[in-house]
Amino acid sequence: MVKLIHTLADHDDDVNCCAFSASLLATCSLDKTIRLYCLSDFTELPHSPLKFHTYAVHCCCFSPSGHILASCSTDGTTVLWDTQNGQILAVMEQPSGSPVRVCRFSPDSSCLVSGAADGTVVLWNAQTYKLYRCGSVKDGSLVACAFSPNGNLFVTGSSCGDLTVWDDKMRCLHDEKAHDLGITCCDFSPQPVSDGEQGLQFFRLASCGQDCHMKIWMISFTHILGFELKYKSTLSGHCAPVLACAFSHNGQMLVSGSVDKSVIVYDTNTENILYTLTQHTRYVTTCAFAPSILLLATGSMDKTVNIWQFDPGALCQARIPEDQPEQFVEDWSEDDVSDWLCAQGLKDLVDIFKMNNIDGRELLNLTKESLADDLKIESLGLRSKVLRKIEELRKKVKILSSGIPDEFICPITRELMKDPVIASGPYPRHMEVSRLGV
Structure with missing residues (x-):
């Protein structure tokens, strides 16, 4: 079961992004602000909202420790905030001055990626706040980014529909046409998948786009064996462009939000739909799972953020299919x-x-x-x-x-019956005894 436990309605315009730390929820909006809430009771922190950006805030994300929050904006900056007091730690300006659409911390907090509308992607040193490397994609705006859980690569998605894979030195490893009409979001599952034959570890990557689909990819990369990307499947639960996707903290669930105003939660293993949530009244623009508890946040152009709580058994909804021999x-x-x-x-x-x-x-x-x-x-x-x-x-x-026919098998022990009896009739005294010569 999943239930709506809280609705936040403090923003004055579309909600563009939401993100969790272990104790906080951050939301950002077209209204130029970032808001911070305590997960224990969803009260807004005293130093919220955070105000600096002069235009819409497109994305926000926490460092893995949760002590730093990054936000990026149409104003061409990526800002780092101290989550304990709301103070600004750094203002990092995109070299081109282009609107910054997405930002992401690396798993070890050493780096931060920012992607801009002109296709430039910058890898910042998150300790010194200095530019480390800069690159660009061949076409379109950068609108999506995700780091692999081990941090040795990251993926960017463009408005032209390309997935571009970069290593931790900012070298382009691969470019893939993934979605017609453009990518909107991408996310890695935190749990690796092993290839039993070769002993390789693959990571699931979800991407979604304007083509109304969400696609699942398998990515593997080692400095010895190189890079490999495999297309796995397409999820087509939505009937309109899919704007957001996110994996749960243990990789068992995958959620998506759409222009059709719905949120769909999938079982990652079976790819079956577990829940369809339809409480938002306008486009669902963002969704995020909490890092260690069964909470989901969804944000919308209806200016609200809904908080959903899952039953503890929700992550084990998957069952072996009845028709699987x-x-x-x-x-x-x-x-x-x-x-x-x-x-x-x-x-x-x-x-x-x-x-x-x-x-x-x-x-x-x-x-x-x-x-x-x-x-x-x-x-x-x-x-x-x-x-x-x-x-x-x-x-x-x-x-x-x-x-062996199932009727010859004991329904209790599941062993072959050597001397079975068959009972018939409405009363125990009316019994026929039949012996099978087995």
Whole structure:
């Protein structure tokens, strides 16, 4: 379940962006201001709103520590604020003077990227506030940016529809035509996906655009093996341009906001729609998940920001599809194993299994010793429960692969019945006993 728990209506114009830290929510607007709210009760901080920009504020983002907030504006500046007192730490002017549309901190807080309407992208040193590197895309305005979770690359999106991938030295690694009519937003999932065959780690990247679609990409980059980008899928839940997208803190959910005034929450693994939220009365321009709690913020041209709270079970909505043959457990991916754990009430083990790259084949080979020694599951009761569930899987795999009709299988133990009885009639004393010669 997801429910609307609060609505903020303090801005005087369209809300362009919202961002979370561990304790704060920041929002910015066409009204030239940035507002800060406490997550405990959504009261506005005493030093809010933050005022400096002379034109619309397009984007805001927190440093990973949450102590610094960056904002950028049509006035051509990116400003760094101290979130504890609202004081300005630095004003960084785009070299070209062009309106700045997007800004993002690197995961280690060492760098900040700002992208402008003339296609220039600047990598700033976030400690010295000095320009480190500068580049540009071949066409269009820069309107989107996201760092990979490990910080060794970042992606920018342009109004011409191009995704451009840069390494941490500002070298262009790849350019991809991603969306007709232009990109509007992009975001990386914080959780990597492992390629079992080659042992590579891929990161999911979501991009959305004016073509009404959201696309999922898989990106891998190491200095030894180089760069790889794979198109994975297209999500078409909206009927109008998609303006914003964001992954949840554990990568299990993906949210999008659209010109159709709706917000759609997807299950990342199955790509099924979990929720469609329709409370905004105008275009949904921004959405963001909190970094460690089940909160979602959505902002709109209706001048409001809605705060949504998810039930703790929401991140484990995914289930193994009913039509997925269980004899193919050996072919399960790590995400399929995560879904299975959630379905068995073992969602607390998802991170442990993912960290150890447990896919279907590895799952079926787990033993009491490997659970204790390799996966470091200390609880005896938890290890026993996992083993029981795995044993049930093994029995199902064995039975389904043998081709034995289900009516010959005990519905309780799931073992082959050697001497079954069939009861019929309205009363226990009216019983027919039939023996199958098995």
